[in-house]
Amino acid sequence: MTAPRSLETVELTKAFGGVTAVDGATVTFQHGKVNALIGPNGSGKTTFFNCVTGMIKPDSGRASYRGEDITGKAPHKIARAGIGRSFQLCRIFPRMTVLDNLLVAVRAGTLKSQLTSSRDPEEIERARGWLQRVGIEHLEGIEARNLSYGQQKLLELAGVLMADPDTILLDEPAGGVNPALLGRISALVRQLNAEGRTFLVVEHNMELVMSLSDHVIVFDRGRPIAEGPPETIKSDPRVLEAYLGV
Amino acid sequence: MLRLLALVAGAGLILAFPALAPNPYILSAGVVVANYAVLATAWNFVGGFTGYMSLGHVAYFGLGAYGTGLLITKAGFPSFAALFAAAAIVAALTVPLGIASLRVRGASFVIVSIAQVLIVLLVFQSWSSFTGGSRGLVVPRAFPDLLRPEHHEVFYYLFCALLAAALLAWWAIDRSRFGMGLKAIREDEDKAQSLGTATSDYKLIVLVVSATFTALGGGLYALWFGDLDPIFQFSILTSAYIVLMALLGGVRHLFGPLVGALIVGCALEYFKVEYGSTQLHLVATGLLLGAVVMFMPDGIIPACSNLAARLLHPGESSIREVSAAELLETEARR
Numbered sequence: 312m313t314a315p316r317s318l319e320t321v322e323l324t325k326a327f328g329g330v331t332a333v334d335g336a337t338v339t340f341q342h343g344k345v346n347a348l349i350g351p352n353g354s355g356k357t358t359f360f361n362c363v364t365g366m367i368k369p370d371s372g373r374a375s376y377r378g379e380d381i382t383g384k385a386p387h388k389i390a391r392a393g394i395g396r397s398f399q400l401c402r403i404f405p406r407m408t409v410l411d412n413l414l415v416a417v418r419a420g421t422l423k424s425q426l427t428s429s430r431d432p433e434e435i436e437r438a439r440g441w442l443q444r445v446g447i448e449h450l451e452g453i454e455a456r457n458l459s460y461g462q463q464k465l466l467e468l469a470g471v472l473m474a475d476p477d478t479i480l481l482d483e484p485a486g487g488v489n490p491a492l493l494g495r496i497s498a499l500v501r502q503l504n505a506e507g508r509t510f511l512v513v514e515h516n517m518e519l520v521m522s523l524s525d526h527v528i529v530f531d532r533g534r535p536i537a538e539g540p541p542e543t544i545k546s547d548p549r550v551l552e553a554y555l556g557v
Numbered sequence: 558m559l560r561l562l563a564l565v566a567g568a569g570l571i572l573a574f575p576a577l578a579p580n581p582y583i584l585s586a587g588v589v590v591a592n593y594a595v596l597a598t599a600w601n602f603v604g605g606f607t608g609y610m611s612l613g614h615v616a617y618f619g620l621g622a623y624g625t626g627l628l629i630t631k632a633g634f635p636s637f638a639a640l641f642a643a644a645a646i647v648a649a650l651t652v653p654l655g656i657a658s659l660r661v662r663g664a665s666f667v668i669v670s671i672a673q674v675l676i677v678l679l680v681f682q683s684w685s686s687f688t689g690g691s692r693g694l695v696v697p698r699a700f701p702d703l704l705r706p707e708h709h710e711v712f713y714y715l716f717c718a719l720l721a722a723a724l725l726a727w728w729a730i731d732r733s734r735f736g737m738g739l740k741a742i743r744e745d746e747d748k749a750q751s752l753g754t755a756t757s758d759y760k761l762i763v764l765v766v767s768a769t770f771t772a773l774g775g776g777l778y779a780l781w782f783g784d785l786d787p788i789f790q791f792s793i794l795t796s797a798y799i800v801l802m803a804l805l806g807g808v809r810h811l812f813g814p815l816v817g818a819l820i821v822g823c824a825l826e827y828f829k830v831e832y833g834s835t836q837l838h839l840v841a842t843g844l845l846l847g848a849v850v851m852f853m854p855d856g857i858i859p860a861c862s863n864l865a866a867r868l869l870h871p872g873e874s875s876i877r878e879v880s881a882a883e884l885l886e887t888e889a890r891r
Contacts, residue, residue, distance in 0.1 A: 366751070385755075385757075386751050387751075387754055387755045390751055390752060390753040395751075395752075396751050398747075398751075402747070403745070404744035404745055404748065404749075414737055415738065415740075415741040415749060415752055419735070419738075424734065425733060426729070427733065428734075429732060429733055429737035471752070
């Protein structure tokens with residue numbers, strides 16, 4: 312029996328002018344696991360992320376999710392296919408309340424449901440559940456711009472979860488976050504993973520990567536150069552060379 | 558309850574205006590202001606919800622006006638059938654125009670929207686065999702038996718009815734999931750898309766709604782004024798006034814554009830009477846726009862409600878400071 316398929320890319324390429332940011336990247340992420348994507352600055356991790364989530368159209372190559380082709384599809388379609396993402400520099404809706412930030416992610420398929428009130432009691436309960444889960448339920452009525460950076464990070468995560476994705480892409484969840492909050496975020500990732508959500512984490516904090524992930528993929532110059540469990544990756548000479556220059 | 562009372566009082570005052578107007582000239586100025594209120598409220602479907610600052614809305618206004626006039630004079634439509642048919646045509650035209658212009662954001666969108674106005678202006682000026690060009694297009698009167706003052710009064714109420722419909726639609730969208738998606742676009746379009754909002758469709762739909770109301774305002778103007786000239790019907794200045802009104806009143810508020818239209822509209826009419834022969838009214842408008850952007854970026858309604866809150870509850874400072882203090886407190890408790 313083969314494991315269910317998750318996110319896969321084949322020969323994915325994206326160039327900006329003369330710079331090939333993602334260069335024929337063929338990557339298979341493991342379903343139901345915490346996958347980490349590491350690599351030096353400028354190795355194409357974020358561009359790869361953006362290609363996979365439809366924010367950028369790749370020049371060539373393919374991306375698929377659970378066997379379904381998602382190459383070049385609009386971001387909202389990819390989101391609806393079950394992939395949620397956070398942004399490198401935390402992005403929220405600054406002039407909406409914390410609760411409304413989550414209610415944006417409510418799916419509305421039919422015209423009738425589009426025109427129903429955005430404050431559906433059931434959805435509000437669900438949103439409160441997620442706010443409680445990340446620990447900012449006491450802030451629900453406050454405009455998001457008044458939150459601290461750490462709280463905004465938690466809010467962004469809650470918003471992504473509100474859309475109920477099977478796979479969650481986190482772009483530098485540890486960036487600009489204090490150690491206590493980092494502990495909270497990684498505990499959350501572990502819990503959510505145990506509940507069956509697949510994670511794909513781009514991160515520079517090696518300690519976090521090694522403690523959190525089941526499978527590590529190392530990027531250098533736009534393509535994977537090594538992959539495997541964290542223990543193996545730690546001692547891989549190619550990784551040490553690309554990453555640490557030793 | 559207080560809100561409902563204020564709403565009823567405001568509506569009553571607006572509806573009583575024709576009875577209070579001392580002469581037909583003032584009444585006709587009221588029609589102009591009511592027309593501005595319709596246009597500013599219609600603009601706010603796009604500007605207020607999505608944050609796309611269109612300076613091109615006068616194109617939909619002019620197309621609605623000319624569509625109505627031409628359908629009556631060239632195709633023999635009855636006046637009000639022509640009005641709605643013209644609005645439907647404008648709505649259909651907005652689809653390709655919107656698909657093209659909504660691809661760009663921010664300042665680029667503003668420039669594209671201006672270009673649209675200039676293109677239709679050129680077409681309507683140079684295609685004079687059909688549109689009458691700068692010689693103008695005379696639109697037959699909808700109610701030939703009415704005297705001037707009665708004519709103004711009827712159209713004043715027609716504009717008010719259209720305004721009510723636009724406000725109702727804005728209110729309905731504001732509270733809906735569709736509206737929530739539009740506001741998310743205003744805040745962060747990429748983010749909204751990454752959460753599953755079909756942003757392009759949302760923007761296009763709301764632009765069509767906005768253009769349709771604007772075209773109805775234009776058509777009604779054609780039936781009221783009875784004489785169209787491309788240079789006035791497709792004037793960027795009108796677009797700028799509409800944007801100024803909405804910003805002045807407050808684009809995040811249902812009644813913001815209406816309040817802005819009352820203030821700017823009355824000021825414009827006054828300036829025209831006092832300094833009509835000079836260009837001073839333009840200077841005044843420019844100064845007003847600058848002042849609004851600098852001192853009341855959210856508009857008059859939020860500025861006044863903040864001020865009222867401070868006067869009524871002098872112990873508390875602004876909402877924002879309170880919440881920041883609360884944040885510190887709750888963080889400390891954690």
